[in-house]
Amino acid sequence: MDIVGTTPAAPKAIHLSDYAPPAWLIDTVELHVDLREDVTTVTSRLAVRRNPVRAAEGPAPLVLDGEAMELVSVTVDNRLLHPADYAVTAESLTVPRLPEAATVEIVTRIKPQENTALQGLYKSSGNYCTQCEAEGFRRITYFLDRPDVMARYTVTIEAEKARYPVLLSNGNLVDQGDRLDGRHWARWNDPWPKPSYLFAMVAGALTQVEDRFVTRSGREVTLRIFVEPGNEGKVAHAMDSLKKSMKWDEDAYGLEYDLDIFNIVAVSDFNMGAMENKSLNVFNTKYVLANPETATDTDFLGIETVVAHEYFHNWTGNRVTCRDWFQLSLKEGLTVFRDQQFSADMNSAPVKRIQDVTRLRQVQFAEDAGPTAHPVRPESYIEINNFYTPTVYEKGAEVLRMYRTLLGPQGYRKGIDLYFQRHDGQAVTTDDFLAAMRDANPDAAVDWAQFQLWYRQAGTPVVEADGAYDAASRSYRLTLRQSLAPTPGQPEKAPLLIPVALGLVGPDGADLPLRLEGEAAAAGSTRVLHLTEASQSFTFVDVPAAPVPSLFRGFSAPVRLRFPCSDAELTFLMAKDSDAFNRWEAGQTLATRIILGMVAERTAGRAMTVPPAFVEAVGATLARAHEDRSFAALALMLPSEGYLGQSMEVVDPDGLHEARETIRRTVGSSLGAALRRLYGECREDGPFAITPEAMGRRALKNACLGYLMAAGDAEAAALCLEQYRGGSGMTDVLAALSLIADSDLPEREACLEAFATRWQGEPLVMDKWFTVQALSGRPDTLERVRRLTGHPAFSIRNPNKVYALIGGFTANQARFHAADGSGYAFLAERVLELDGLNPQVASRMVKAFARWRKFDAGRQAHARAQLERIQATPGLSPDVFEIVERSLDG
Numbered sequence: 001m002d003i004v005g006t007t008p009a010a011p012k013a014i015h016l017s018d019y020a021p022p023a024w025l026i027d028t029v030e031l032h033v034d035l036r037e038d039v040t041t042v043t044s045r046l047a048v049r050r051n052p053v054r055a056a057e058g059p060a061p062l063v064l065d066g067e068a069m070e071l072v073s074v075t076v077d078n079r080l081l082h083p084a085d086y087a088v089t090a091e092s093l094t095v096p097r098l099p100e101a102a103t104v105e106i107v108t109r110i111k112p113q114e115n116t117a118l119q120g121l122y123k124s125s126g127n128y129c130t131q132c133e134a135e136g137f138r139r140i141t142y143f144l145d146r147p148d149v150m151a152r153y154t155v156t157i158e159a160e161k162a163r164y165p166v167l168l169s170n171g172n173l174v175d176q177g178d179r180l181d182g183r184h185w186a187r188w189n190d191p192w193p194k195p196s197y198l199f200a201m202v203a204g205a206l207t208q209v210e211d212r213f214v215t216r217s218g219r220e221v222t223l224r225i226f227v228e229p230g231n232e233g234k235v236a237h238a239m240d241s242l243k244k245s246m247k248w249d250e251d252a253y254g255l256e257y258d259l260d261i262f263n264i265v266a267v268s269d270f271n272m273g274a275m276e277n278k279s280l281n282v283f284n285t286k287y288v289l290a291n292p293e294t295a296t297d298t299d300f301l302g303i304e305t306v307v308a309h310e311y312f313h314n315w316t317g318n319r320v321t322c323r324d325w326f327q328l329s330l331k332e333g334l335t336v337f338r339d340q341q342f343s344a345d346m347n348s349a350p351v352k353r354i355q356d357v358t359r360l361r362q363v364q365f366a367e368d369a370g371p372t373a374h375p376v377r378p379e380s381y382i383e384i385n386n387f388y389t390p391t392v393y394e395k396g397a398e399v400l401r402m403y404r405t406l407l408g409p410q411g412y413r414k415g416i417d418l419y420f421q422r423h424d425g426q427a428v429t430t431d432d433f434l435a436a437m438r439d440a441n442p443d444a445a446v447d448w449a450q451f452q453l454w455y456r457q458a459g460t461p462v463v464e465a466d467g468a469y470d471a472a473s474r475s476y477r478l479t480l481r482q483s484l485a486p487t488p489g490q491p492e493k494a495p496l497l498i499p500v501a502l503g504l505v506g507p508d509g510a511d512l513p514l515r516l517e518g519e520a521a522a523a524g525s526t527r528v529l530h531l532t533e534a535s536q537s538f539t540f541v542d543v544p545a546a547p548v549p550s551l552f553r554g555f556s557a558p559v560r561l562r563f564p565c566s567d568a569e570l571t572f573l574m575a576k577d578s579d580a581f582n583r584w585e586a587g588q589t590l591a592t593r594i595i596l597g598m599v600a601e602r603t604a605g606r607a608m609t610v611p612p613a614f615v616e617a618v619g620a621t622l623a624r625a626h627e628d629r630s631f632a633a634l635a636l637m638l639p640s641e642g643y644l645g646q647s648m649e650v651v652d653p654d655g656l657h658e659a660r661e662t663i664r665r666t667v668g669s670s671l672g673a674a675l676r677r678l679y680g681e682c683r684e685d686g687p688f689a690i691t692p693e694a695m696g697r698r699a700l701k702n703a704c705l706g707y708l709m710a711a712g713d714a715e716a717a718a719l720c721l722e723q724y725r726g727g728s729g730m731t732d733v734l735a736a737l738s739l740i741a742d743s744d745l746p747e748r749e750a751c752l753e754a755f756a757t758r759w760q761g762e763p764l765v766m767d768k769w770f771t772v773q774a775l776s777g778r779p780d781t782l783e784r785v786r787r788l789t790g791h792p793a794f795s796i797r798n799p800n801k802v803y804a805l806i807g808g809f810t811a812n813q814a815r816f817h818a819a820d821g822s823g824y825a826f827l828a829e830r831v832l833e834l835d836g837l838n839p840q841v842a843s844r845m846v847k848a849f850a851r852w853r854k855f856d857a858g859r860q861a862h863a864r865a866q867l868e869r870i871q872a873t874p875g876l877s878p879d880v881f882e883i884v885e886r887s888l889d890g
């Protein structure tokens with residue numbers, strides 16, 4: 001059989017400025033999918049009509065997208081077309097000369113069993129499933145595969161009953177039946193019009209766990225989670241998270257579920273975390289399966305968040321969708337913000353905020369500072385799948401948070417309500433969203449044109465702050481200056497509207513009332529200033545004593561703050577700031593300052609010293625730890641090597657690693673007694689549970705263990721081994737194993753081996769085993785990672801394995817950026833190997849090179865050589881091509 005379109009055409013860029021509405025619309029789709037082991041036949045009946053908004057242009061041909069398929073036949077209004085009546089290329093099917101409206105029937109053949117890219121219809125562990133976002137539907141049948149074409153789908157799936165007893169698609173099951181030859185069929189109808197990227201179908205031997213949710217208006221919704229047999233016992237947390245999400249969306253946003261069924265299917269081969277297909281979410285097993293033996297607290301929290309995220313998409317993404325893919329953040333930024341709010345409500349809001357900001361800084365700030373920097377609303381792309389980025393998702397969520405900070409919770413909610421009132425059932429833009437926020441809040445003092453720049457300008461703004469207290473006039477003058485460095489394609493930037501939530505902390509640690517010059521009275525003790533100019537001063541009056549400013553409380557804007565305060569002021573804020581985020585932030589700023597100072601000492605050939613005041617500050621954190629253990633665990637965490645590197649002119653991975661390890665060792669030995677005491681308290685206090693309190697206890701205990709192990713004493717090693725061997729739950733076992741994998745303990749190999757033997761039947765646990773080894777700071781890590789690519793539990797075809805081992809290794813700054821370039825060569829080999837199989841995964845991996853210019857000349861030369869080697873490889877996917885091009889150009 002001839003599969004059309006296996007060789008990709010030369011990659012070309014798509015521009016937002018070229019957007020035009022579709023010439024044709026599709027009202028209904030009737031799909032018949034006949035699944036057979038050798039080939040799958042898809043028959044698609046489309047009711048098409050000319051788009052009235054383009055009527056003035058006269059008749060246009062119907063041009064459908066399609067890739068990697070064999071076209072069997074095309075019928076128009078029941079008349080079979082001769083091949084001369086249409087044109088097929090590697091990417092399209094063109095039918096000229098159609099009437100105003102027609103029924104077009106297309107038959108295609110595909111081979112899901114050979115689909116390693118995991119886009120379109122493919123097989124995972126013997127079951128059929130789909131992934132259509134962004135452009136996978138065109139690998140199933142010819143279609144107007146763009147989000148602004150919304151149709152009603154009726155889908156009939158036919159397959160062998162014994163092998164594929166479960167047949168699912170979107171919407172409601174309307175009919176089903178058996179055939180005489182051992183095959184059976186099921187017909188699904190989705191009453192809600194949707195874009196093709198939300199289509200899904202599944203066929204397989206799966207077992208289900210069922211529950212129900214009654215919506216606030218009384219709709220009874222059947223909830224089902226489908227997993228491979230044997231995994232039924234691991235879905236309770238996901239189910240619980242789903243019910244909580246459904247309730248929360250009603251309470252917090254007034255949004256109710258709109259069908260009688262909500263299905264989740266977990267598959268083990270999946271490029272991302274999960275997918276929000278209408279009423280048939282397809283999930284990576286990583287975000288469904290969990291029990292305390294196999295999953296860590298982080299996994300449990302991840303499941304809660306991702307289940308919520310996909311559920312929330314039902315309104316923010318599905319009911320109101322994107323006009324085009326440049327608008328991706330319309331649904332992703334908003335939905336991430338919603339899942340962040342949800343998780344904050346379910347757990348601890350400050351802890352969640354710290355975690356979210358840590359991630360934003362680690363990955364999004366890095367993206368913003370490199371060659372792949374792009375605005376929240378990009379202007380052009382070669383491969384849209386490359387734009388499911390931290391900028392579109394996480395920075396996009398920060399933009400949503402800023403709307404709420406500027407408008408207040410009620411103003412924000414009014415905007416959301418108007419957005420749904422105006423746009424339910426439509427495919428819209430981020431400008432439409434902004435307009436709804438604006439129009440719902442006519443009295444808000446917000447310059448919306450300026451706010452819109454957050455969508456258009458790439459890069460992380462830097463805000464420099466300076467404060468001066470004048471005792472005579474009892475006033476405090478704060479000067480803020482903003483700047484935004486050029487990013488690829490954007491040499492000039494305009495000042496942004498930056499919401500600055502701040503407080504002034506008095507000498508006793510209490511917040512001072514905030515009254516700006518010219519105001520009649522103080523307005524609270526935390527308030528939001530609008531920084532709109534390149535430089536702006538704010539004078540506070542009635543300030544009784546010199547305050548310490550607490551700026552960007554709750555991280556009110558995604559900026560880098562430079563504020564020349566003293567170490568003593570930072571220590572003061574660590575202890576006293578009423579804003580939990582800024583208490584944490586002060587500690588991070590202090591640690592960053594000290595680590596960078598130590599790296600400078602090392603570069604100058606001097607011995608690195610840890611200032612005693614820092615150790616004291618950590619001691620104070622330990623002393624307060626019982627007040628909020630989750631928070632204390634985060635306060636004890638040093639900034640990551642990757643994040644620290646962002647503050648260096650030329651990143652020195654070895655220096656950073658050594659400085660950070662030196663601090664860990666020094667804290668571990670100087671505060672050994674306190675750390676051991678706290679470790680003991682946390683261990684003994686309370687039974688095993690998946691509650692914020694118990695998770696906080698484990699996090700704090702493991703943070704203490706980390707410092708104790710860094711100090712390298714025998715007692716710590718004994719504790720660690722004991723925790724590894726006797727740990728109740730994967731959180732503790734894995735925390736101990738990571739420390740062991742990072743150490744020189746003689747028991748190291750035996751522990752790693754025992755773990756693999758114990759968990760060989762659990763792929764998700766084996767992923768962790770790969771990651772702890774890939775993250776080890778030991779000098780032989782690369783060698784080990786290379787060896788592990790040949791381990792029977794590893795497969796380059798399984799995205800989770802690639803992310804765990806290869807992705808884990810690229811996150812190991814000291815080892816991946818080895819001065820001899822060995823880490824880069826290894827990654828390039830893996831990228832080339834992956835690209836032929838799964839371009840999306842290959843492209844995600846190749847992004848690890850993007851920051852190569854931040855390193856010294858030697859490392860740059862090695863990285864460039866590997867990027868050029870990839871670039872010179874014939875037949876590169878557009879996915880990898882685009883990232884490599886940008887990395888070399890930028």
Ligand code: B3K
Nearest residue numbers: 133134272274275385388
């Ligand atoms: N919308 C999907 C992501 C699809 C990625 C396509 N390459 C998951 C999510 O954001 O919820």
Ligand code: ZN
Nearest residue numbers: 309313332335
């Ligand atoms: Zn999403």
